[in-house]
Amino acid sequence: xxxxxxxxxRTERDCRRFSGALPSVTSARRxxxxxxxxxxxxxxxxxxxxxxELASNCVQHAAAEFEVCIVRTAGLLRVEVRDFGxxxxxxxxxxxxxxxxxxxxxxxxxxDEWGVARDVGQAGKMVWFTVHTGRAEAGHSxxx
Amino acid sequence: xxxLDGDKNANLEGARATVDHWSExxxxxxxxxxxxxxxxxxxxxxxxxxxxxEPGAEHLxxxxxxxxxxxxxxxxxxxxxxxxxxRVQLRNPSPFLQRVLEVTGLSATLPTEP
Numbered sequence: 104x105x106x107x108x109x110x111x112x113r114t115e116r117d118c119r120r121f122s123g124a125l126p127s128v129t130s131a132r133r134x135x136x137x138x139x140x141x142x143x144x145x146x147x148x149x150x151x152x153x154x155x156e157l158a159s160n161c162v163q164h165a166a167a168e169f170e171v172c173i174v175r176t177a178g179l180l181r182v183e184v185r186d187f188g189x190x191x192x193x194x195x196x197x198x199x200x201x202x203x204x205x206x207x208x209x210x211x212x213x214x215d216e217w218g219v220a221r222d223v224g225q226a227g228k229m230v231w232f233t234v235h236t237g238r239a240e241a242g243h244s245x246x247x
Numbered sequence: 248x249x250x251l252d253g254d255k256n257a258n259l260e261g262a263r264a265t266v267d268h269w270s271e272x273x274x275x276x277x278x279x280x281x282x283x284x285x286x287x288x289x290x291x292x293x294x295x296x297x298x299x300x301e302p303g304a305e306h307l308x309x310x311x312x313x314x315x316x317x318x319x320x321x322x323x324x325x326x327x328x329x330x331x332x333x334r335v336q337l338r339n340p341s342p343f344l345q346r347v348l349e350v351t352g353l354s355a356t357l358p359t360e361p
Contacts, residue, residue: 126261212350
């Protein structure tokens with residue numbers, strides 16, 4: 104069964120693994136920007152930011168290796184960030200004075216859909232989001 | 248101008264930013280952050296800004312016209328300054344950054360100067 108939101112046909116999948124070190128956040132950004140160089144800038148800006156937020160969560164909370172996968176189909180981009188550490192991401196509701204806790208808020212607001220998956224009995228989890236590329240800008244999110 | 252590497256000792260290269268500052272006639276201190284801020288260099292950018300934003304500073308303007316990327320760890324750096332300086336404004340934020348500030352509820356805490 105194909106992953107949620109991804110048709111089985113005509114998909115291109117690019118994955119790369121990164122260490123749990125801080126500069127990996129930058130490397131993960133470079134990876135998606137290079138891989139999606141043909142994507143319109145407003146969409147790519149949003150994707151780069153969301154990947155930075157999810158990679159930061161991996162490095163900060165899990166300090167473990169993580170993997171970024173980009174799945175391309177006609178009109179839809181899906182990005183998966185998988186880490187091999189423990190703990191689930193938490194969507195916080197920071198008020199204006201809070202310094203932290205905005206990463207998943209940004210993903211929720213900029214993605215068309217997003218979600219968290221984990222294999223029962225396995226360490227780690229995968230956070231994914233999709234962006235519809237058929238239009239100029241990502242619309243409102245529909246958390247699943 | 249300070250060159251701010253995220254982590255000089257790592258094999259991987261982190262984000263790069265420069266921090267510049269000057270004073271304006273009305274007494275405001277302008278801090279120009281150029282390049283990119285993510286979690287790899289947020290702490291070093293924070294240190295550079297702290298050196299410029301002296302205790303007792305009343306009015307700071309962050310000029311972000313040359314900023315190519317900022318994530319929530321970079322916004323946290325700006326928020327930390329906004330907590331202790333009475334008046335903090337942004338200059339030349341990109342339309343995308345303005346949208347991010349809106350969806351994160353930070354537009355009022357980090358307002359763009361008129």
